[in-house]
Amino acid sequence: MSTPSPSNPYKEIFSVPGTKGFSAAGFLARLPVAMAPIGIVAMLSQTHGEYWLAGAVSATYALTNALIAPQISRLVDRFGQSAVLTPTTILSVVAFLMLIASAHQGWPAWTLFAAAFLAAAMPSMPAMLRARWTEIFRDRPELNTAFAFESAADELVYIAGASLSVGLAVALFPEAGMLASTLGTPVGTLAFVLQRGTEPAVPHVAGSPPQKSAIRLRPVQIITLALVFVGCTFATAEVSTVAITKNLGQPNAASLVIGVYAVGSFVVGLILGALNPKMALHRQLMIAVVVLALTALPLPFAGTVPLLAAAVFLSGIAISPTFITAFGLIERRVPAAMLTEGITWVTTGIGIGMALGAFVAGWVVDTFGAQNGFWVSVAASLATVLTIGLGQGTLSGKDRDAPCPLPQAAE
Numbered sequence: 001m002s003t004p005s006p007s008n009p010y011k012e013i014f015s016v017p018g019t020k021g022f023s024a025a026g027f028l029a030r031l032p033v034a035m036a037p038i039g040i041v042a043m044l045s046q047t048h049g050e051y052w053l054a055g056a057v058s059a060t061y062a063l064t065n066a067l068i069a070p071q072i073s074r075l076v077d078r079f080g081q082s083a084v085l086t087p088t089t090i091l092s093v094v095a096f097l098m099l100i101a102s103a104h105q106g107w108p109a110w111t112l113f114a115a116a117f118l119a120a121a122m123p124s125m126p127a128m129l130r131a132r133w134t135e136i137f138r139d140r141p142e143l144n145t146a147f148a149f150e151s152a153a154d155e156l157v158y159i160a161g162a163s164l165s166v167g168l169a170v171a172l173f174p175e176a177g178m179l180a181s182t183l184g185t186p187v188g189t190l191a192f193v194l195q196r197g198t199e200p201a202v203p204h205v206a207g208s209p210p211q212k213s214a215i216r217l218r219p220v221q222i223i224t225l226a227l228v229f230v231g232c233t234f235a236t237a238e239v240s241t242v243a244i245t246k247n248l249g250q251p252n253a254a255s256l257v258i259g260v261y262a263v264g265s266f267v268v269g270l271i272l273g274a275l276n277p278k279m280a281l282h283r284q285l286m287i288a289v290v291v292l293a294l295t296a297l298p299l300p301f302a303g304t305v306p307l308l309a310a311a312v313f314l315s316g317i318a319i320s321p322t323f324i325t326a327f328g329l330i331e332r333r334v335p336a337a338m339l340t341e342g343i344t345w346v347t348t349g350i351g352i353g354m355a356l357g358a359f360v361a362g363w364v365v366d367t368f369g370a371q372n373g374f375w376v377s378v379a380a381s382l383a384t385v386l387t388i389g390l391g392q393g394t395l396s397g398k399d400r401d402a403p404c405p406l407p408q409a410a411e
Helices: 009-013 019-029 031-047 051-079 081-105 109-119 125-137 142-171 176-193 218-247 253-275 281-296 305-315 319-333 336-368 370-390
Strands: none
Touching (some): 009 142, 009 253, 019 176, 031 081, 031 109, 031 176, 051 081, 051 109, 081 109, 081 125, 125 142, 125 176, 125 319, 142 176, 142 253, 218 253, 218 281, 218 305, 218 319, 253 305, 253 319, 281 319, 319 336
16 A cells, blocks of 8 residues: 655645634734834835934834733733734724824924834734634644744745835835835734634633733743844844945845845745654754854855855744744743733744844944944854753743643652
């Protein structure tokens, strides 16, 4: 009898009813995650002509969202996605419209900051999507493939979103990118919320007291801190690439090199999801961050655009494996009742790291030269290895409250 050919794991996860629908809606709903920060910069730099103001307003939005999003996700864990996503999205959309109007009408600068602060109520759609996949494939190997798909989709979102936001602002009018992002948000979120069949069940009963925050759990603390350093490597790659290509007299090559960075991560993430390795997740994460550190070492020595593109592509191969295993560990180590918040803290760590990395890398570039900016990536990746290495004991510990634990031998 012949051996059946191996099936396509991605085809298997999308064979479950409802997965195609919420995944497509979620892709549209999370485009603003990539479009909004760069869209604010593109809009305000044209309407006001001051990059410091554009950067400050964008940072206000990004950092406030990094702090508010976990609290929104905590409410989602308590009351459900549909109950929380609708009002928070409405608030965010109205605030974005205020921001666009303020930029267009030339209102006082404080109105820009106020609108950006309120717009940060936007919920973390990547966390909502991963929560739905977990509800469907909890304690099953297909969940690793689903997380791999989400990591690859995140890469596409950042590539497409950032390019679309800047392209519209330059080609049409300054507010075009932000307007497209703002109008797309309620459409995608509404389509996502209406698909109630795949919405995770609410584990709390009415009137029950809220439980502690997920950030108080050691695994969440370790992984979030590690991904702060990973976020630093992202931002450093972007800032340093722009500075180096400008010094080389080829500033237009920056977008190509940054795109290559994302492509490397995208491809390896899809491959990892298809292979679905059986090694323990905490060991997979350790290997991924070691590779991340090793592949960062050639970056400071890339002195031409082709060498820079090759080095950046190489350094991107460990990004998706790091994300996939990190989110997998969160699913294993965090109780189901606080899963969405746990995932959001991890994504928040990335955002905080990107903000800090951009600042530090920019200072290093200004002070020591463009080529030395990549040493921030090297230092951040080594800090990631140290964090995950020291946390191996905790990350290898007992899984979250699984419904059917394996029997253990009596002591």
